[in-house]
Every structure is written in structure tokens, then in C-alpha cells.
Amino acid sequence: xxxxxxxxxxxxxxxxxxxxxxxxxxxxxxxxxxxxxxxxxxxxxxxxxxxxxxxxxxxxxxxxxxxxxxxxxxxxxxxxxxxxxxxxxxxxxxxxxxxxxxxxxxxxxxxxxxxxxxxxxxxxxxxxxxxxxxxxxxxxxxxxxxxxxxxxxxxxxxxxxxxxxxxxxxxxxxxxxxxxxxxxxxxxxxxxxxxxxxxxxxxxxxxxxxxxxxxxxxxxxxxxxxxxxxxxxxxxxxxxxxxxxxxxxxxxxxxxxxxxxxxxxxxxxxxxxxxxxxxxxxxxxxxxxxxxxxxxxxxxxxxxxxxxxxxxxxxxxxxxxxxxxxxxxxxxxxxxxxxxxxxxxxxxxxxxxxxxxxxxxxxxxxxxxxxxxxxxxxxxxxxxxxxxxxxxxxxxxxxxxxxxxxxxxxxxxxxxxxxxxxxxxxxxxxxxxxxxxxxxxxxxxxxxxxxxxxxxxxxxxxxxxxxxxxxxxxxxxxxxxxxxxxxxxxxxxxxxxxxxxxxxxxxxxxxxxxxxxxxxxxxxxxxxxxxxxxxxxxxxxxxxxxxxxxxxxxxxxxxxxxxxxxxxxxxxxxxxxxxxxxxxxxxxxxxxxxxxxxxxxxxxxxxxxxxxxxxxxxxxxxxxxxxxxxxxxxxxxxxxxxxxxxxxxxxxxxxxxxxxxxxxxxxxxxxxxxxxxxxxxxxxxxxxxxxxxxxxxxxxxxxxxxxxxxxxxxxxxxxxxxxxxxxxxxxxxxxxxxxxxxxxxxxxxxxxxxxxxxxxxxxxxxxxxxxxxxxxxxxxxxxxxxxxxxxxxxxxxxxxxxxxxxxxxxxxxxxxxxxxxxxxxxxxxxxxxxxxxxxxxxxxxxxxxxxxxxxxxxxxxx
Amino acid sequence: xxxxxxxxxxxxxxxxxxxxxxxxxxxxxxxxxxxxxxxxxxxxxxxxxxxxxxxxxxxxxxxxxxxxxxxxxxxxxxxxxxxxxxxxxxxxxxxxxxxxxxxxxxxxx
Numbered sequence: 001x002x003x004x005x006x007x008x009x010x011x012x013x014x015x016x017x018x019x020x021x022x023x024x025x026x027x028x029x030x031x032x033x034x035x036x037x038x039x040x041x042x043x044x045x046x047x048x049x050x051x052x053x054x055x056x057x058x059x060x061x062x063x064x065x066x067x068x069x070x071x072x073x074x075x076x077x078x079x080x081x082x083x084x085x086x087x088x089x090x091x092x093x094x095x096x097x098x099x100x101x102x103x104x105x106x107x108x109x110x111x112x113x114x115x116x117x118x119x120x121x122x123x124x125x126x127x128x129x130x131x132x133x134x135x136x137x138x139x140x141x142x143x144x145x146x147x148x149x150x151x152x153x154x155x156x157x158x159x160x161x162x163x164x165x166x167x168x169x170x171x172x173x174x175x176x177x178x179x180x181x182x183x184x185x186x187x188x189x190x191x192x193x194x195x196x197x198x199x200x201x202x203x204x205x206x207x208x209x210x211x212x213x214x215x216x217x218x219x220x221x222x223x224x225x226x227x228x229x230x231x232x233x234x235x236x237x238x239x240x241x242x243x244x245x246x247x248x249x250x251x252x253x254x255x256x257x258x259x260x261x262x263x264x265x266x267x268x269x270x271x272x273x274x275x276x277x278x279x280x281x282x283x284x285x286x287x288x289x290x291x292x293x294x295x296x297x298x299x300x301x302x303x304x305x306x307x308x309x310x311x312x313x314x315x316x317x318x319x320x321x322x323x324x325x326x327x328x329x330x331x332x333x334x335x336x337x338x339x340x341x342x343x344x345x346x347x348x349x350x351x352x353x354x355x356x357x358x359x360x361x362x363x364x365x366x367x368x369x370x371x372x373x374x375x376x377x378x379x380x381x382x383x384x385x386x387x388x389x390x391x392x393x394x395x396x397x398x399x400x401x402x403x404x405x406x407x408x409x410x411x412x413x414x415x416x417x418x419x420x421x422x423x424x425x426x427x428x429x430x431x432x433x434x435x436x437x438x439x440x441x442x443x444x445x446x447x448x449x450x451x452x453x454x455x456x457x458x459x460x461x462x463x464x465x466x467x468x469x470x471x472x473x474x475x476x477x478x479x480x481x482x483x484x485x486x487x488x489x490x491x492x493x494x495x496x497x498x499x500x501x502x503x504x505x506x507x508x509x510x511x512x513x514x515x516x517x518x519x520x521x522x523x524x525x526x527x528x529x530x531x532x533x534x535x536x537x538x539x540x541x542x543x544x545x546x547x548x549x550x551x552x553x554x555x556x557x558x559x560x561x562x563x564x565x566x567x568x569x570x571x572x573x574x575x576x577x578x579x580x581x582x583x584x585x586x587x588x589x590x591x592x593x594x595x596x597x598x599x600x601x602x603x604x605x606x607x608x609x610x611x612x613x614x615x616x617x618x619x620x621x622x623x624x625x626x627x628x629x630x631x632x633x634x635x636x637x638x639x640x641x642x643x644x645x646x647x648x649x650x651x652x653x654x655x656x657x658x659x660x661x662x663x664x665x666x667x668x669x670x671x672x673x674x675x676x677x678x679x680x681x682x683x684x685x686x687x688x689x690x691x692x693x694x695x696x697x698x699x700x701x702x703x704x705x706x707x708x709x710x711x712x713x714x715x716x717x718x719x720x721x722x723x724x725x726x727x728x729x730x731x732x733x734x735x736x737x738x739x740x741x742x743x744x745x746x747x748x749x750x751x752x753x754x755x756x757x758x759x760x761x762x763x764x765x766x767x768x769x770x771x772x773x774x775x776x777x778x779x780x781x782x783x784x785x786x787x788x789x790x791x792x793x794x795x796x797x798x799x800x801x802x803x804x805x806x807x808x809x810x811x812x813x814x815x816x817x818x819x820x821x822x823x824x825x826x827x828x829x830x831x832x833x834x835x836x837x838x839x840x841x842x843x844x845x846x847x848x849x850x851x852x853x854x855x856x857x858x859x860x861x862x
Numbered sequence: 863x864x865x866x867x868x869x870x871x872x873x874x875x876x877x878x879x880x881x882x883x884x885x886x887x888x889x890x891x892x893x894x895x896x897x898x899x900x901x902x903x904x905x906x907x908x909x910x911x912x913x914x915x916x917x918x919x920x921x922x923x924x925x926x927x928x929x930x931x932x933x934x935x936x937x938x939x940x941x942x943x944x945x946x947x948x949x950x951x952x953x954x955x956x957x958x959x960x961x962x963x964x965x966x967x968x969x970x971x
Contacts, residue, residue, distance in 0.1 A: 019938070020912060022936050022938075023888075023889055023912055023937075023938050024909060024912065026888070026889075026890065026935055026936065026937050026938075027889055027890045027893070027908065027909075029935070030890040031890065031908070045908055046907075046908045046909035047907035047908060047909040047910060048909070049909055052909045052910060052912055052913050055913035055916075056912060056913045056916045059913065059916045059917050059920050060916065060920070
């Protein structure tokens with residue numbers, strides 16, 4: 001008999017038993033007829049019938065399943081008697097596991113999931129940091145030397161992002177491409193779908209007219225051809241031959257996210273490039289100027305260690321290399337900036353889940369104790385402790401399983417919510433598939449919940465001696481059981497206090513960041529970006545002339561109040577010009593970020609001047625600096641009017657702007673200079689327009705003007721300044737909203753738990769309270785008695801939670817906080833007030849019941 | 863004289879042998895046949911035949927179906943299958959080899 005039949009037989013056990021009984025009766029009847037004895041006597045000759053029945057069952061049924069089903073049937077019957085409790089329990093587990101699964105899914109997809117490359121643990125990113133500076137990529141000349149000489153790497157590859165303009169048969173397109181070296185795909189062990197990777201020759205300036213496309217992009221761009229291989233594509237005005245196709249599944253995201261400084265395409269930035277170009281396209285032919293914007297990674301040779309490889313690179317670079325060089329395993333670099341937030345999220349869900357479990361354990365404990373007499377009777381009738389424990393565990397498992405199933409659905413909805421709240425983090429979840437690991441996690445969590453919430457009641461309820469339980473007339477809690485349920489309440493309140501504190505601090509952070517003075521206005525400002533192909537606009541003058549024409553045309557659009565251009569717009573494109581200045585009186589040249597700006601840039605952005613005024617856009621020798629610059633290089637004096645002689649040219653400082661927070665909202669502005677656009681008319685041509693026109697109207701107007709100016713230049717995506725700022729606020733808002741959601745959920749859980757325990761205490765103290773009433777206790781007396789008794793555990797939990805918060809909050813949230821101290825007393829007071837108020841409310845309901853107790857009925861019980 | 867109990871493990875073999883020789887039988891008829899053939903020397907606990915029959919049925923050596931007897935009683939008829947015949951041959955050979963070996967030992971001991 002197959003196990004399937006055996007399982008089916010479990011459900012027709014009665015039928016099988018009947019069959020055996022029929023067979024045996026037939027046997028006895030025949031025997032009786034033959035021997036002339038009574039059927040009863042013949043039946044007794046059969047032997048131990050019950051034993052045969054069990055043996056026969058063992059043959060036909062799945063035995064463990066059978067007793068499990070029996071337990072489950074009892075459990076179902078029990079829960080049907082308490083539908084509200086059951087529903088509350090299942091709902092709690094559904095929400096708790098839903099959150100945990102959603103959080104795990106996020107962490108899995110963003111961090112834990114193995115990188116989609118061959119042997120990803122052998123890949124390492126190369127970083128360099130000079131003292132006190134942020135880490136950066138090593139310059140290209142060293143990478144060339146390393147590639148030629150380093151033995152600890154089997155491959156060394158470089159890459160960077162680059163905005164390109166695709167022109168050709170259809171609409172011009174502005175796209176983000178990935179520039180890669182010849183070993184890029186080999187180093188990743190990522191095979192191409194068709195064609196080949198770039199050769200070493202093809203990654204040299206001058207012979208780099210080749211391109212590799214993503215499968216879907218190739219199909220889109222060359223719909224007629226069976227294969228795009230061998231076709232030509234116009235990239236930035238250069239005809240490039242398609243030599244390879246990468247599959248759609250190829251993910252460059254893990255590397256791309258390490259190479260910042262590219263255009264943000266609004267919310268939900270797409271990190272996966274469709275176009276791959278030789279890395280040499282970023283160099284001007286024959287240039288010997290070192291480039292520091294190529295990111296480098298390598299595949300370690302077999303037997304090489306990270307440490308050895310790093311020292312080899314250091315040795316090869318020699319003394320020229322100042323600062324620290326190190327190798328970071330690519331696996332640990334993935335989503336490095338989101339890791340703390342994601343782990344905090346997972347931690348918070350575990351907290352919530354623990355609270356939910358504590359609550360349910362309490363609920364089940366109360367329920368088990370109410371049934372103590374039933375359990376005692378069963379135990380007196382011969383059910384062993386193990387059997388009863390198993391029964392109670394099955395009851396817990398039943399609600400856990402139902403809740404777990406609900407949790408999978410809840411997680412599905414919640415993970416959509418998470419993506420909606422914070423699209424940037426979840427860029428790697430573009431293919432948000434559900435991996436088996438996630439189901440394994442859900443299953444483990446569900447089973448653990450069942451054990452957690454079932455174990456305590458099973459232990460406490462079966463621990464009491466049966467005699468005592470049988471003898472007691474009314475249900476009661478032994479002092480030890482009361483003690484345990486109080487511990488659980490204290491635990492819940494403590495954890496809730498922690499979460500509420502975190503939520504309060506993050507909320508303060510969000511408000512602090514939102515109310516930051518950005519140094520610019522964000523209303524009614526629309527930004528876009530153009531890229532001028534270097535082939536048709538080869539000289540600076542060509543590009544400067546285009547910018548002037550573009551500005552003139554935009555200014556004539558009715559409804560446009562003011563318009564400006566820059567090669568680097570705040571929050572939109574963060575690569576600044578590298579400006580080297582000599583300050584009179586200073587020992588060394590200084591290196592700082594600069595922006596070339598044209599038109600009414602300052603006015604269009606709503607920037608304010610602390611001193612002086614904007615420069616005249618037609619003069620090439622006037623500059624504007626920001627307050628950070630003034631404070632650092634001209635402390636205590638106004639830099640306006642100062643001359644900065646720089647060899648052939650002498651700059652005059654005409655004004656000081658208020659600082660603009662450009663690199664993320666929280667970071668204070670570094671010293672910066674603004675130069676006339678004509679001095680550095682580099683790509684991209686970021687444009688800002690101050691207008692009250694609706695977005696679609698301005699879009700049409702912009703397209704029309706660009707079309708008549710140069711039809712081959714694509715218009716970049718229109719993003720309002722509001723959206724850009726909002727994008728920067730996404731992270732603090734996400735963190736605050738999420739933790740607040742969790743905190744609210746736990747608050748509800750904790751107050752329910754508190755209520756449940758106190759209500760149970762009151763119920764079990766009915767005779768005592770009735771006696772007090774009979775002896776003359778007034779209603780306020782009883783009220784006070786119950787509330788003080790009930791507040792005991794929550795207050796202890798609250799005190800512990802707050803104390804723990806003071807100790808650990810700065811460590812957990814440190815980096816996520818801004819503008820608020822991790823020990824902000826207001827937050828802690830607020831948390832304490834909220835929890836005390838909630839606990840009092842939770843006590844009031846049972847206390848009201850206690851007041852209503854009729855002394856006579858209470859005393860008459862039993 | 864006390865009757866000999868069944869040697870361990872021989873009941874399924876006897877059941878198969880009987881069913882192979884005579885065709886479909888119900889449990890009681892099998893009991894009678896065993897008693898008759900062994901000249902009542904072998905005694906079985908009558909009820910224990912049924913778990914043994916169910917075990918054989920489970921292993922596929924015999925199959926069973928419910929019938930109604932002439933006086934309208936439900937009776938379960940057991941019949942040997944092809945697999946059962948194969949098993950019988952193998953078991954018989956094994957049994958004889960084992961008893962012969964035991965007999966030899968008894969003879970020379």
C-alpha cells in the first residue's frame with residue numbers, strides 16, 4: 001500500500017475497523033455453527049481482538065499522522081469554542097509573520113542573495129583612501145600597471161557610468177551606459193548571449209568604435225534583424241559596431257551602485273544599463289592625465305588572499321601611492337549604504353514578532369490554566385504529561401500555521417508597500433521574485449512561533465500537580481503562573497518602549513531634515529538635461545554658443561520667468577568640476593568642486609547672496625563662491641572684490657552665495673566656486689526653469705525649441721526640484737514611516753497583552769474581590785487595587801525599555817539620526833507618557849468589571 | 863498433549879501455500895485448512911490470522927474482495943496474486959533450506 005493510501009486510510013479509519021469487525025464476526029459465526037457453541041464463545045477463541053485491531057491499523061494507516069490528526073481535531077474543537085481568541089491569535093501571527101517575511105524578502109533580495117556571477121566570493125573592489133577623505137577609486141594609470149604586473153589577480157577590470165546620446169533611425173535617446181574594460185565580463189564570469197566581449201585593442205582610444213547591447217535593447221532598436229550583431233549604432237555621434245549581446249538577466253547593479261555620480265532619473269532609478277561601451281571612450285586620445293573616476297575590481301587568482309593581493313598592488317604602485325589601499329569583497333559591498341537600515345528593519349520585525357509571541361503565549365497560558373481541571377482529569381485518566389504537552393503544542397501549532405499562511409499573503413502586500421515607500425533601496429528587487437529561501441524562512445518562523453507560544457503554556461499548565469488542580473473549585477492562577485504572565489507583559493512593554501523611542505527619534509530626524517534650509521527654492525522649478533555630442537560640438541565655443549542660443553529660446557517661452565544652465569545641477573548630477581585655485585597668502589594650491597553656470601542660474605534656482613552679487617555671464621574672469629568657501633579661506637573678512645591670480649587669468653570674486661546642500665540634504669556644503677558657463681561648457685547641459693506653467697505644457701515647449709535648434713539632441717527627463725528634494729527625503733521618510741508603523745503595531749499588541757493579563761487576573765480573583773466588597777471595600781478602592789496591580793508589570797517593562805534605549809539607541813541609530821540627540825529627553829518623556837496612558841487604559845476595562853462584581857454571586861461560586 | 867505453536871514467521875508462508883493450491887478463500891476457511899492439513903498439530907490464535915492477511919495484502923502478495931455468502935453475510939475473499947506466487951516459491955525454498963540445515967545440525971549434534 002502506498003503512503004498515499006495510508007494517509008487516505010487515516011480518514012476512513014472507522015470504515016476499516018468495521019471491516020475487520022465484520023471479518024471476525026463472520027469467522028466466529030462459522031466456528032460457532034461448526035462446533036455447536038455460542039457465537040460469544042467462538043468470539044472469545046479469537047484471542048486479543050483489540051491488539052489485532054491495532055496491528056491491522058498499523059498495516060493500513062500512517063500511524064503518527066493519525067494521532068496528530070486526533071490532536072488537531074481536539075484543537076479545532078477548542079478554537080471553535082473561542083472564535084474571537086482564535087481570530088485574534090491568527091491575525092496577530094499573520095501580521096507578525098507578514099512583516100518578518102517581507103523584511104526578510106527585502107534583505108534576501110538586496111543583500112543575502114548570492115551575486116549573479118561565477119564564484120562571487122573571489123571578486124573584490126579596489127579602494128583607496130587618503131587620510132580623512134572618503135574612499136575613492138584608484139587612478140587609471142595604476143590600474144594599467146597592476147593589470148600588467150599583478151599576479152594575485154586572474155582578471156582586473158574597470159568600469160564607469162557614462163551618459164550617451166543614441167541617434168539613428170528612430171527618436172534620439174539619452175541613455176546611461178556602462179563603460180567597461182576588455183576583461184569586465186571575463187572577470188565576472190558572466191557569459192555573453194551572443195558575440196564577444198571587447199578586445200584589448202578595442203579599449204584603446206581611436207579604435208573603440210564598438211558597442212555591446214542588452215538583449216531587449218537590441219531587439220527594440222533593431223526589430224527587423226534576427227540578430228543585432230554586426231549592425232551599427234550611432235553613439236554620441238560615432239558609428240559603433242555591435243559586437244556582443246548580453247542576456248537580459250545580466251545584472252550590473254551590484255557594481256554600478258558603487259560608482260556614484262550619474263544622472264538620477266527621478267524616483268526608482270534604473271541601475272541596469274542597456275549599452276556597454278569600451279572604457280577608453282571616456283578618455284581624449286593621447287591623454288596622459290590620470291582619471292580617478294574609473295572604478296576597478298578584480299577576480300582573485302586561486303590561492304591568493306585579499307590581504308596579499310592588496311599588498312602586491314601597494315608594492316607595484318610604489319611610493320607614488322599615498323594613503324591606504326584595500327580590497328573589499330564585492331559580496332560585502334552590495335547595498336553597503338542600505339545595510340544598516342535593512343538590518344534595523346529586520347531587527348524591528350523580530351522585535352514585533354517576539355512581542356506578538358509573548359502576547360499569544362500569555363493568551364494560551366491563560367486559556368490552558370482555565371482548562372486546568374480538564375487537563376488534570378485527562379492526566380488522571382492516564383494521559384501522560386508528554387501526551388498533554390503534545391496536545392497543547394498542537395493547539396499552538398494550529399494557529400501558528402494558519403497565521404503563517406496568512407503571513408505569506410500579508411508579506412506579498414507589505415513588500416509592495418516597502419517598494420513604494422523606498423524605490424531606490426529596492427533597485428535590486430526589480431526582479432522581485434520569491435526565492436525558495438523565503439518560503440523556508442516563512443516555514444521556520446511559523447514553526448518557531450508555534451513552539452514559542454505553545455511551550456510556555458504547556459510547561460506551566462502541566463507542571464502543577466494534578467491533585468491540586470483537581471481539588472480547586474474555581475479556576476485559579478498559581479503564583480508562579482501569574483509571575484510568568486507578568487514577565488511577558490513587562491517584556492512586551494519594554495520592547496514597545498524601545499521601538500517607540502526609535503520611531504520618535506527617526507521622526508524627529510525626518511522633520512529636522514525636511515526643515516533644513518537648502519539654500520535654494522524648490523517650488524515651480526523644473527529641471528532637465530541635454531547632452532551635446534562631441535562630434536558635432538567639438539570645441540568649447542561651439543558648446544558655449546549652443547548654450548546661449550538654448551537659453552535665449554527658453555527665455556522667449558511665454559510664462560517662463562527665469563532660466564539657467566549648469567554642467568552640474570544640485571541633486572541631479574553630482575559630478576563637479578575639479579578646480580585648482582591658488583589663494584594669495586596660502587601655502588598650497590587648493591582643490592575644490594566647481595560648477596560652470598550660465599543664464600540666470602542663481603535666480604532660477606532661488607539662491608540667495610550673503611554678500612556681493614552674481615557675476616556678469618559674459619565675463620570669463622568673474623567667479624562667485626559660497627559661504628563655506630568664504631569661511632574656510634577668508635575667515636573673518638568678506639571675499640567680495642578679492643582677486644585670485646591664476647597664471648594667465650585673474651579671477652575676481654563678485655559675490656558669496658548662501659550654502660546650497662547639494663550632496664544629499666544632510667551633509668553640510670563643502671567650499672565651492674561658481675564659474676561662468678563659457679569657461680567650462682562641458683556636458684551635461686543641465687537646465688533649470690522657473691515657471692508656473694504646468695509640466696506637460698513646458699515639456700511641449702521645450703521639445704519644440706530643441707527640435708528647431710538641433711533635432712538630433714534628445715531632451716532629458718523633466719524633473720521638478722520638488723521631486724529631486726523629495727527623492728532626497730525618501731530615505732529618512734521611509735525609515736521614520738516604517739519604524740512608526742512597527743511601533744504603532746507593537747503598541748496595539750502590548751496594550752492587548754496587558755489587557756488580557758489583567759482581565760484574566762480579575763476573573764481569577766472574583767471571589768476575593770467579592771469578599772473585599774462584602775467587607776466594605778468601595779468602588780474606588782477596588783479600582784485602585786486592580787489598576788495598581790495591573791500597572792506593576794508595564795511600569796517595570798517601561799523602565800527597563802527606556803534604560804536600554806538610552807544605552808543602545810545611539811549605537812543602533814547613530815548614523816540614521818540627524819538634528820536630534822539619541823538621548824533627546826522629549827522623545828523619552830513622550831514614550832513614557834504614551835505607554836503609561838495606554839497601560840492605564842488597558843487596566844481600566846477589567847477594573848470596571850471588578851467594580852461591578854456582586855459580592856453575593858462572587859462568594860457563591862462553588 | 864499441548865499443541866505446537868507456529869514457528870516464527872511461518873504463518874504467511876502457510877497462508878500463501880493454501881491460497882496457491884485452492885483458489886480464493888475467506889479467513890475462516892484458511893484457518894480450517896491449516897488445522898486440517900497439520901492434523902490439528904499446529905494451533906493458531908485464530909484472530910491473529912487477520913493482521914497477517916492484511917500484511918500480505920499490504921505487500922501485494924494477495925488481494926482481497928468483499929462478497930456476499932449464500933446466507934447473505936459479508937465475507938472477505940482472499941486470493942493469491944502473481945507476485946504472491948513468486949514470493950511463495952522463494953519463501954518455500956528458503957524455508958526448506960533453513961529447516962534442512964536445522965535438521966542436519968540436530969542430526970549431528
